[in-house]
Amino acid sequence: MSRDQDAILDEIFETLAALAPEIRASLPGRRVKSDETNPSGETRLEADAYADELIEEALGGIDGVGTYASEEQAEPIDVGSGDVSIACDPLDGSSNIKPNSPMGTIIAVYEGDLPASGDELLASGFILFGPILTMDIARDGRVTEAIVEDGEIDVINDDVTIPDEPTVYSMGGRVPDWTEGFAAFIEEVEQEYKLRYGGAMVADVNQVLTYGGSFSYPALKSAENGKLRLQFEGIPMAYIVECAGGVSSDGTESILDVDPERFHQRVPVHLGNEELIDTVEAKLAAHD
Template sequence: MTVSDPVVESVVATIGRSATEIRQGLIGRRGAVEESENPTGDTQLEADVWADDLLGDRLASLEGVGQYASEERAEVVDCGGDPEADDGVYAVAVDPLDGSSNLESNNAMGTIFGVYDAALPARGERLVAAGYVLYGPITTLVIATEETVAEYELTGGERRLVERDLELPEDPVVYGFGGRVPDWPADFESYAREIERELKLRYGGAMIGDVNQVLTYGGIFGYPGLESRPEGKLRLQFEGNPIGYVVERAGGRSSNGDRSLLTVDPTEIHQRTPVHVGNGDLIERLEDALA
């Protein structure tokens, strides 16, 4: 199956072909870059910088890509063309290695991307496609468009369709909540205590792995605003919007604790946000608890 829009298909195909190379290229790049942080203060690993350079060079060169933005870069890269004014020109936002801190312990991580038909930063409602690569025991790609959510296995630079119309299971099974428990606000902690009596804990330290568990089994993933960081940890453009888009297209809901992530007005490219995604009734209960 291919994506109907040729520019979006080029973006998806480029990320899919690059995934095998990224996975292999993680070997030997587990160390931190000396005295280097990304724009929001996280320590950069060699793999973060390398994956960003690789994807940035390839995606920025595609016809129809007018902007490239990465969690690892301070500014949006102008690739020629204005996504706000030119039909068929898009902006691509990428988290090159979500969960790269898992490299040290050799656990799962991923690549997240969103394709916007507006200049960045943009509301999630301006996404035309979003998805992620999961570097697990098998390298997989999940891509959401206005038409469907599909899952592929990636090997040798090619993608093989696994499921054409991926939907969130109706009966939730798993949950995963980020942040230190002593740092959770009291209303979120009360909600979490209810959920832990109902569902199985699945939390691996890389959002994309935890979200994939929710898509596979049903449930909820959340990284709330914390007492020490009320704005949350995850980035709206690179993580919250794309993952919210995928889960909503799969029949679930997303929320910043108050409303859909896709309706949040961005103020800057590296804006942080609380992120909650999963089955609709669980998100509704969350919003009620936090109201």
């Protein structure tokens, strides 16, 4: 990576950290639904729209960033002349605002145009709005975890690694909508591991990074590609988990190897310790 791209990445994550306290402070007054839906047909909260506008304005103004895209918008937006593209989920798990549960922001930084594959990913990260405001950044094959205080990044772990012995699992989708293969996987893991599912991908994946285990939003009977979007959630979170020593899969291959065909493309997502992801792939194959 060139020196210029290093500087761009530094500024992107520093800017996002600076925005985090403002996004968090804005949530109490924006818990209501807006009159709009996003391109995936989901009703937007006022908090979704506010976070999206805030992040677009700040990151789009960085020299070197040419494109800003979010799952709240139909198409990528040209914001400059650079060759770096940002794909963002401004408020992952925003439905958790009403019950006051954790949520976060996911960001992926790609080289070139969108949609892009894992090969074009330069870095990714997430902010977790939990009891503590934290940020995880995957870059150059390594994951760092930081506390964000007063908009500043304070690194507390410069080499995040998934524990060797997994203890938790989480999964999305309604049970009647699961495929036979995925139901067989859950039947096996629930005998040994603790269920942790909070409805925000950032929080659930952070549990996996902390305790070891697996996170899945699988292919469903009603939606063969599941719910999560490749550009905004699948690739960036897969990269974080793989950089931390874990494995990602769409059910057959690494999510980083999935070909991007559409901007809002969805993908089944399985993330976690290798032994668990191997198990889910085997169960899915056995019931195919």
